[in-house]
Amino acid sequence: MKIKEHKHTASDPIKRLAPSPSVRFGAKGLCLVVAAGDSVRAGQLLAVSPREDRFAKHVCSPYNGSVVQIQPDVVVHGEPDVVVATGSHVAPLSLAPEYIVERAKVAGIVGMGGGAYPTHLKLTTGLPVDTVIVNGCESEPYLTCDARVLVEYRAEVDCGLQLAARAVGASRTLIANAHHGYPGGYEKTLVSEYCGHLVPTGQRPHHVGVIVINVQTARALHQAVCLGRPLLDRVVTVAGGAVGCPGNYLVPLGTEVGHVLKECATDVSKIAAVVLGGPMMGREAQLETTVEAWAGGVLALVPGEIHRPVDMPCIRCGDCLVACPAGLSARHLVLRPNPSLRDCTECGMCQYVCPAERPLVRLLRQAKAKIG
Ligand code: SF4
Ligand code: SF4
Structure with missing residues (x-):
């Protein structure tokens, strides 16, 4: 079933949004390194995860200004730097892999394609990696931001891709931007299409020697390493x-x-x-x-x-299994959760095709919570 794309903004150049007077960040579980009343510069660290947290979250201020509140959220009043340096590229081979990983960590870079998984962890799999793919498929309806970044900042994305490859020791890099409609760009499908590797159930692409990063994650890595600019x-x-x-x-x-x-x-x-x-x-x-x-x-x-599912009884048609890019049966998984749920990306295709309009994504999330 083809999903309407609504990609009417595909040819709109990127514009800078007029800034709001303040920005706000949740501080729950983080260690604050600023206090109310402090002056801050754009890029300055506001809060960081406790030392024992392996996700090592770093939150930096996008604004030059002052901290006006720290609980329950950190609020910074001010304005962003309007001039951002560009055009400076550091040769990846001149850098130690550990340095690139550390820059990604302190820059607060996370997966910008929806996953929000810390990039410094993605770059330290502990397993041999031979290929890094930038995922530029962006198949979600309405969204065209990654496509525009690829058009307007291609050199920065290429640079970030090479830095990621240097960090993991990969010899092969590529940008995947084939457009097959939603849910094109599913990571395991990309690995199969571009590298010919099947990623087994319950495993991730790095288990077969591949990592996949988003277009804007690659650009952020370039900015962190070459410009010293955190993710702002x-x-x-x-x-x-x-x-x-x-x-x-x-x-x-x-x-x-x-x-x-x-x-x-x-x-x-x-x-x-x-x-x-x-x-x-x-x-x-x-x-x-x-x-x-x-x-x-x-x-x-x-x-x-919009269409909100009304949740009628399952008629056991099997359409959810046919539609799932991971080959999962949502009908069975919501009844009897098992570890294959970890392959579910919550893409919503099963819910989209379900004639009984079952709220399958919500039910799948609940099922995932049960298996931990
Ligand atoms: S698509 Fe909906 S109705 Fe059909 S088997 Fe799956 S959950 Fe049941
Ligand atoms: S949300 Fe549904 S279709 Fe998508 S991966 Fe999960 S089970 Fe499969």
């Missing part, structure tokens, strides 16, 4: 029937969704649902929700663009 912003597609000026915008992390939509001339009275990320894998959001590194979209959808 990202390109986001702003779209949906309620948005007056849809397009691709560079948005500081921590910006409220409501500000993004206001700057894009959104008619709030028309909104039926706000989504952070794409419509298939994103999360329903509020106007107060803030833009995070993983989120490629801010969508303000009107009633004709």
Whole structure:
């Protein structure tokens, strides 16, 4: 079943969003390194994970300004640096792999394709890796931000790809941007298509010697290593029937969704649902929700663009199994969770095709929580 693409912003050049007066970050579980009233510079560390946390989360200020609140969220009032250095590329072979990994860590880089998995961990698999793929497929409806970054910042993405390859010792690099419609770009499918390796159930691409990173993750790695710039912003597609000026915008992390939509001339009275990320894998959001590194979209959808499942009894048609890119039977997994659930990317295809309109993604998430 083909999903409508709605990629009307595909040829819109990236614009810088007019900044909001402040940005906000959740501080729960983090160690603050600033106090209320402190002055901060763009790029300065605000909070970091406790030492024992292997995810080693680093949150840096996208703004020059001052810290006006630290609990429950850190709020920085100010404005971003408008001039960002470009064009400087460090030769990957001149760098130690450990240095690249450390730069990714302190820059706070995470998977920007939706996973938000820390990039420094992805670059330290402990297993031999021979290939790094930049995933530029971006098959989610509405989203075109990665495609625009590939067009407008190709040299930076290429540089980040080479740095990632240096970090893991890979000899082969490639950018995958074939367009097969949703859910094209599923990692295991890419590894099979481009490398000919089958990733077994319960395993990840690095188990067969491949890592896959997102377009904007690669660019962020370039900025961290070559420019010393932490992850402070990202390109986001702003779209949906309620948005007056849809397009691709560079948005500081921590910006409220409501500000993004206001700057894009959104008619709030028309909104039926706000989504952070794409419509298939994103999360329903509020106007107060803030833009995070993983989120490629801010969508303000009107009633004709959404469909909420009504949850009727399963008719055992098997359509969910046929539609699943991972070959999973959602019908069975929600009844009897098992470890193959770890292969579920929550892509939503099973729910999309289900004639009984079962809320399968929510049920799959609950099932995953049961197996831990
Ligand atoms: S698609 Fe829906 S109705 Fe069909 S087997 Fe799967 S869960 Fe049941
Ligand atoms: S959400 Fe459904 S279709 Fe997608 S991977 Fe999980 S089980 Fe398969």
